Amino acid sequence: MLRIMTHPATLTGLGALSIVLLMAFFPASTLESSLRGLSIWWQVLFPALFPFFVISELLLGFGIVHFFGKLLDPFMRPLFRLPGIGSFVVAMGYVSGYPVGARLTAQLWEQKLVNRAEGERLVAFTTTSDPIFLIGAVSVGFFHNASLAPVLAAAHYGGALVIGFLMRYHDRRAPISGMLVETSHAAKSRQRSRIGQAIKAMHEARLLDGRSLGKLLQDAIQSALRLMIVVGGLVVFFSVVMEMLTKTGLIEALAQALRQLFRTFGLPGRLADAPIFGLFEVTLGAREAGGDHGALMHQTALAAWILSWGGLSVHAQVISLLSRTDIRYRPLFLSRLAHAFIAMLLVYVLWGWLGP
Template sequence: MLRTFIHPLSITALVAFIIAVLMAVYPTETLHSSLRGLSIWWEVLFPALFPFFVISELLLGFGIVHFFGKLLDPLMRPLFRLPGIGGFVVTMGYISGYPVGARLTAQLYAQRLINRTEGERLVAFTTTSDPIFLIGAVAVGFFHNAAVAPVLAAAHYGGGFLVGLLMRYHERGSDSALAGTASLPRPQKLIRRSRITIALKAMHEARLLDGRGLGQLLQDSVQSALRLMIVVGGLVVFFSVVMEMLTHAGLVAALSEALRLLFSLLGLPAPLADAGINGLFEVTLGAKAAGAAGTGLMHQVAIAAWVLSWGGLSVHAQIASLLSRTDLRYKPFLLARLVHGLLAAGLVYALWGWLAPIH
């Protein structure tokens, strides 16, 4: 009987009810936090992500993804146990930031170009911050010190690369010998053929298989990107309100106090706890708090690297929303984020002697 009352759905319903009550108690704060989340979506996320979503759809329709898949197959398989087509997702994910990697992974899975295990491996290490946000917003905007960008980038993206290497051991027995059109054919008569020729042929075949004209493809790409952006915007606004309500309920302060105690036991500056708790929920708030912590630059950069690599529950909700349309599981992604955060923070300390900014 007790298990019935502590079912995860029951806990979720209770939390939702509490937040609804808090929203009724603090209507002004609810409105302001909603507007703040909407502003972040419209002024930052929409212009940053929408073009990448449209372009990714176009590249899939034109078969360019298949072209890169053929070229990168010999590199991706030995490193990450992924078909070469995953190299395109890695590139786009690292350039354009979360949640583009998950979006492309879900598309490849829907087209049966990768299997479930490969999709879970891929989304686990392609969910990263984009370089513009890392350098412009975090290093320059929050730390007011562009010199921290090299060590922060090395820790964040280096940690992602290490997660990719670790994820190659995820369900090794379920690897597919061929993953749709993404695998490189290796009959003996083709050994001497130019890899470029094979890649161009794959791109042409994919374009014929798609069959949509340029006008229809562009229309479909814009519509699909808009639908996804609305989902992203809704989640950003929702978590902005949730964060505000939890702050007024005193939960954020309680979590910060507990984390301060843990940091003290670990020998870390206690004021970093605020950045850690803010980053637990939302990347921008956590990175901003890290830049203003004033506990020593090395520790501040380390917690910022953790925040960027963890991604915040807002990003997690976006990824979970994308994965819910497929058979890809959220748990491997969650574990990968935890590992990525720890690796990134550790890499800051390991690399600080070589990449530390000059004062």
């Protein structure tokens, strides 16, 4: 009986039932938090992510991804044990932020351009914040200090690259996609220029896709809209969950325990609210970190932790995007946790050079 009660599926079901009961007890708060999550999705996430989803679909259809894959293959393999095509995911993931990297990784997996191990490596270090949110929302909006952007960006993206390098040792026995094809054509490849190979790969990918421009654009928009609905649903759901946990006092209890731990290490107790909120949702956590606590270096380190962890809301978005693949969640969870603490440490290391 005890074993059944502690089974993950049973615990998840009990948790879901508890949330439903709380929603019934607090209907007004449920509606208010739902509208708050919907507002964040419509006003922030939809305009920020939808264009990137459409563009990424178009670039895949046009073969641009294959062009950069062939061009950057010599760099990606020795550094990250990834095929060159992964460079497109890295670039788009860093520019457009979570969960674009996961979406592109799932697309490459579906096209058999990466295997499970490579997909796990890619998602591990491309699940990052976008520069607009890091600079505009966090540095300027929450901290009211644009000079924090260099140290925050260096810690966050530098930590991601460290994770990418460490992940090259993940599942080392797994093959690298494209290795056999490349080896069998090694003699011909040496005779062609790298750019020539890249153009040829792009042309072949475009012919293989075969869709007209109109059809490609239609498919890209439909796919992007479906993804945005999933993202919006998860944002609203976690907004409600956070409100319900706050109503029960669980959030405050966790914050009290963490405040005591912070005071033990000589840190302001008020800073404890930031990682508690950031554990669930990155925007709420970053906003708490940017409050007037009088400990700017520690606040920045916590903001780097929150941005790199991503929040369970982002984790849920990534899991939903990878649900049709065999890519596992455990490597993502461990890499996010490691990235959070590496980025936090990098803030303290870089503060003397890049800090305000």
